[in-house]
Amino acid sequence: MQIGCCWFDDERQELINQSNATTWQLNKNEYWVLSLLAKHRGQVVPVELLSFPNDESYQQRISDVDLEEIVKNLRDYLGRSHRSLIELIPSQGIILYNKTIASRNSLFDSPNKAISYAQYILIILMTLIASFFVYSNLNGPDYITPDASRQFTTQDGNVANLYLYRSLSSDLNMDSLANEMADYLKVCKVMPWDAISATMSKDNYAISIVMKKRLATEWRFHNIKVTRDQLQYDFVTPEWLEKVNICG
Incomplete structure (x- = not known):
């Protein structure tokens, strides 16, 4: 690249x-x-x-x-x-970013040089075009969109978010997995995290889970990695969530 x-x-x-x-x-x-x-x-x-x-x-x-x-x-x-x-x-x-924006100042190389009416109009047009280009391209960058996400309310009334990501070659039903995980997470006695992100490996056998909590002056993180011997093995249970400190 x-x-x-x-x-x-x-x-x-x-x-x-x-x-x-x-x-x-x-x-x-x-x-x-x-x-x-x-x-x-x-x-x-x-x-x-x-x-x-x-x-x-x-x-x-x-x-x-x-x-x-x-x-x-x-x-x-x-x-x-x-x-x-x-x-x-x-x-x-x-x-x-995909590209940089280069600026050209050839019309202003000699600040004491008089310019014609046509050049003045050209400068105004270039300024308007450049302003439109910058506005349309720098409105703000796109963010990686999760393959599935759920927002749920914890037992103590707080709102938390679940984000799931998979590789392009994966055929996993992420919506079904998100529903299942959210159902378990919302009944946790204690939910100490604001957001939980899970990323599947290319072969779907390994899963990396990252939890984060916003503190007064910083973020607190906790991560775990899970490797499965069989794809059919359903490891997400209320007991497992508590054991690995996703649920308190």
Whole structure:
């Protein structure tokens, strides 16, 4: 995939800068972040999906500090002309834009030079067109849409959200799974989380579940990974939810 002046080689896990003929061999965390951004290019990838890789080789979450450092390094490697392709949106996620908007100032290279009436009209038209273009393209980035989501009321009267994601090749009935999980979650004696996100692996055998709670000054996270021996095995039960601290 082409990212500005760089080519992202997904198989070799390399980012090749074609403007200076250098190659960056990405480490495990850098590759995970960039591959997820590339997969969902043009959309804001939530922090919780970036922080908890759906891979058994990862033993702990990628911290917010590490994510900020990865974004900084990627922007620096892309260079001044293309660094704006990647943006960190605080408390929300990271986005890899499809393109940058280049500005051209040739009409203003000589500020003391008089311009004709036709040039003046042209400047006004260009300004109006540019304003329309910026407004239409920068209304706000799209976010990754869950394959299924449910909002439910907990036993203590609070509202919580459930989000389910699957791979493009999966044929799971996510609506049915969302209904089943929401029915169990709404009867938890204690629900300590504001949002629960579950992401299925490509083969549907592994599931990564991330819970988050908004505290006074920060987010509190908890994640678990489940691997099933059989696809037919139904592991979500009220007892299991309590055992893994999804229900209190």
